[in-house]
Amino acid sequence: MKQFNDIYRGRRVLVTGHTGFKGSWLSAWLNQMGAQVTGFALPPCTTPNHWDLLGLPVADVRGDIRDSTAIQRTVQDCRPEIIFHLSAQPLVRRSYRDPLESWSTNVMGTANLLEACRSAADLRAIVVITTDKVYANNESTQGYREDDRLGGHDPYSASKAASEIVVESYRKSFFFGNDAPLIATARAGNVIGGGDWSEDRIIPDVLRALDRGCSLEIRSPNATRPWQHVLECTAGYLLLGQHLLNGNQDGVGAWNFGPAADDNCTVRSLLAELQSYWPDLEWHSSEAQHPREAGLLHLDTCKAKSVLGWKPVWGLGKALAATAQWYRQQAATRQPPTIPQLSSYVESAALSGCCWVGK
Numbered sequence: 001m002k003q004f005n006d007i008y009r010g011r012r013v014l015v016t017g018h019t020g021f022k023g024s025w026l027s028a029w030l031n032q033m034g035a036q037v038t039g040f041a042l043p044p045c046t047t048p049n050h051w052d053l054l055g056l057p058v059a060d061v062r063g064d065i066r067d068s069t070a071i072q073r074t075v076q077d078c079r080p081e082i083i084f085h086l087s088a089q090p091l092v093r094r095s096y097r098d099p100l101e102s103w104s105t106n107v108m109g110t111a112n113l114l115e116a117c118r119s120a121a122d123l124r125a126i127v128v129i130t131t132d133k134v135y136a137n138n139e140s141t142q143g144y145r146e147d148d149r150l151g152g153h154d155p156y157s158a159s160k161a162a163s164e165i166v167v168e169s170y171r172k173s174f175f176f177g178n179d180a181p182l183i184a185t186a187r188a189g190n191v192i193g194g195g196d197w198s199e200d201r202i203i204p205d206v207l208r209a210l211d212r213g214c215s216l217e218i219r220s221p222n223a224t225r226p227w228q229h230v231l232e233c234t235a236g237y238l239l240l241g242q243h244l245l246n247g248n249q250d251g252v253g254a255w256n257f258g259p260a261a262d263d264n265c266t267v268r269s270l271l272a273e274l275q276s277y278w279p280d281l282e283w284h285s286s287e288a289q290h291p292r293e294a295g296l297l298h299l300d301t302c303k304a305k306s307v308l309g310w311k312p313v314w315g316l317g318k319a320l321a322a323t324a325q326w327y328r329q330q331a332a333t334r335q336p337p338t339i340p341q342l343s344s345y346v347e348s349a350a351l352s353g354c355c356w357v358g359k
Helices: 022-033 050-054 068-078 092-097 099-117 155-173 202-212 230-245 267-275 302-308 316-333 338-351
Strands: 012-016 037-039 059-062 082-084 124-128 183-186 190-192 216-218 224-229 252-257 264-266 283-285
Touching: 012 022, 012 230, 012 267, 022 037, 022 050, 022 230, 022 338, 050 338, 059 155, 068 338, 082 099, 082 230, 092 099, 092 155, 099 124, 099 155, 099 190, 124 230, 155 183, 155 267, 183 230, 190 230, 190 316, 202 216, 202 316, 216 267, 224 230, 230 252, 230 302, 252 302, 264 267, 264 316, 267 316, 316 338
Parallel strands: 012 037, 012 082, 037 059, 082 124, 124 183, 183 252, 190 224, 216 283
Antiparallel strands: 224 264
């Protein structure tokens, strides 16, 4: 089936952070659509990891986004038409342990990339991936909209909010006029899916507890999050990229990609669902003191739905089923079922009438 009007076929695409969880799924999808993908990132930080399992035939450039010379050279060499910027320090608790890593990677890394883009003659679009945690979280039951105030208590959230300001500054200072590339930021909720072995994330933590045969310690069982499968936000990123490549000025700015409101649920409820796939899963609440994390988070996605025509495809139940199936199959065969799951997702999108897929 034709996806995103076949706009990525033959396109030169740079993905920063391609060795990470989301970056590897995005790179796989772009490769399937015939894009000429170049990735720029540090080596994967876990063993196993999704990137190495995939073995994608793409240009794999290793470097630190904080190295301005390295990213400048990569942009010059691959001459991208569109860039998806995912390189980041993505973990809240890690940002408490090493705040300068988060600030230097998430803020100066973004600035380094955008500075390199100023001399990229063929570049038409830039999609910068941030997070739903960029908002000044007041624990509101209302979903945050793109024009709500930015903030962030922990170093991760604050540095991501600051990177949004960096993007806006570069847009207004350097990327304007008819020939300038169009720039947007994308903010997604808590992402789940196969191929994630990161620290301090719920699914990998469950797998590690099961592997050790111990009870999983949970910090905040009543915390509510907008859970979604990795392919949901990835489809949003690609649809936004298509919009920008088509020269649509209304694609400039910030965009939320999150699940349906009834797929927001607590950690406790999520674990109860996961026990249907892993009956041996046991968990308990931690009695230790932990760094502060938001208790309630919810996104308003009306803008993406009304302007881009984006909508969620898989509900939480299907997202959890696909995630559990991915890890079970990978454990049994030592092969990642990423491409079959991608095909299944595209078929579901076509059946639900998504605007980005058709015959």
